[in-house]
Amino acid sequence: MGLIPQRFFYFWPMIKCILNDKIIDQDKAYVHVSDLALLRAYGIFDFFRLTGLKPLFFDDHLTRFMSSASTLRLPCPLGYDELKAMILDLITHNNLPDSGIRMVLTGGESPNGFDIGTPTLFVLNEAINPLPQSHFDNGIKLISHEYMRDIPEVKTINYLTGIYKLAEARSVGAVDTLYHWRGKVSELTRSNFFIVDQYNRILTPAHGILKGVNRKHAITVARDHFEVLERDIFMKELGQAKEAFITGTTKKVMPVVQIDEMPIGDGKPGAVTTKLQQLYDQYLESAVGR
Numbered sequence: 001m002g003l004i005p006q007r008f009f010y011f012w013p014m015i016k017c018i019l020n021d022k023i024i025d026q027d028k029a030y031v032h033v034s035d036l037a038l039l040r041a042y043g044i045f046d047f048f049r050l051t052g053l054k055p056l057f058f059d060d061h062l063t064r065f066m067s068s069a070s071t072l073r074l075p076c077p078l079g080y081d082e083l084k085a086m087i088l089d090l091i092t093h094n095n096l097p098d099s100g101i102r103m104v105l106t107g108g109e110s111p112n113g114f115d116i117g118t119p120t121l122f123v124l125n126e127a128i129n130p131l132p133q134s135h136f137d138n139g140i141k142l143i144s145h146e147y148m149r150d151i152p153e154v155k156t157i158n159y160l161t162g163i164y165k166l167a168e169a170r171s172v173g174a175v176d177t178l179y180h181w182r183g184k185v186s187e188l189t190r191s192n193f194f195i196v197d198q199y200n201r202i203l204t205p206a207h208g209i210l211k212g213v214n215r216k217h218a219i220t221v222a223r224d225h226f227e228v229l230e231r232d233i234f235m236k237e238l239g240q241a242k243e244a245f246i247t248g249t250t251k252k253v254m255p256v257v258q259i260d261e262m263p264i265g266d267g268k269p270g271a272v273t274t275k276l277q278q279l280y281d282q283y284l285e286s287a288v289g290r
């Protein structure tokens with residue numbers, strides 16, 4: 001897979017995808033121009049990694065996908081077990097180790113540009129661009145922005161604000177945006193957010209966020225070693241935080257060392273984050289195939 005540049009990946013003739021209830025060549029897969037996903041950003045998705053050819057946290061991602069679909073009133077053309085079996089077939093067909101699987105369900109071809117149509121399901125097998133090792137070793141800088149995602153507990157396809165803020169983040173050497181709303185921190189554009197307080201307790205918001213699969217597993221791992229509190233975090237608490245970190249499918253556990261102009265703690269990855277990073281990497285190895 002490393003031989004296929006990512007920009008060719010969607011059109012590589014060998015690569016198959018799922019469209020509705022069939023596995024077809026990916027370069028033949030299209031959605032209609034009247035699909036609500038295109039016209040109104042109405043749709044949901046989920047994304048998981050393969051370790052080798054084995055899905056990581058497959059059931060967690062499928063369960064969240066089905067729950068996002070039902071919250072947005074989008075009937076999925078395949079049931080849970082059918083979709084799972086077809087994705088396993090797709091993985092075998094494509095034989096792309098350490099790639100990613102993106103499941104998308106659109107609002108469908110709308111009769112009037114606003115009513116939900118018959119949703120289109122597609123599942124893509126994508127290259128994963130590795131993140132720079134320096135992000136894991138030295139931590140990342142974030143900008144903050146007051147914003148609450150629409151229906152935040154649903155993994156919608158609407159990333160408008162996150163993509164729009166990317167140029168601004170990069171212009172100040174930051175890699176992503178931390179959202180906050182009415183004084184409370186929520187999440188990043190594509191990750192969950194944690195701080196470590198002066199008592200070495202790990203705190204993470206529980207409301208107004210997407211409940212990340214890695215958030216859940218990182219909390220499980222952390223609870224064996226640290227106290228973990230799921231509660232509101234106020235923007236004004238960030239100044240007293242000793243450490244901060246994020247979790248996500250490609251970020252795993254990644255330290256945050258600066259938010260806007262403010263260093264977190266001493267501006268370096270802290271001991272709790274570094275310990276959890278090691279524990280989580282071990283946990284991911286042991287979780288292969290789950």
Ligand SMILES: Cc1ncc(COP(=O)(O)O)c(C=O)c1O
Pocket residue numbers: 187188189190191192209210211212213214215247248249250
């Ligand atoms: C808005 C948002 N929050 C959090 C996450 C992290 O979720 P996960 O750990 O399931 O990748 C994502 C993942 O893309 C996301 O889009």
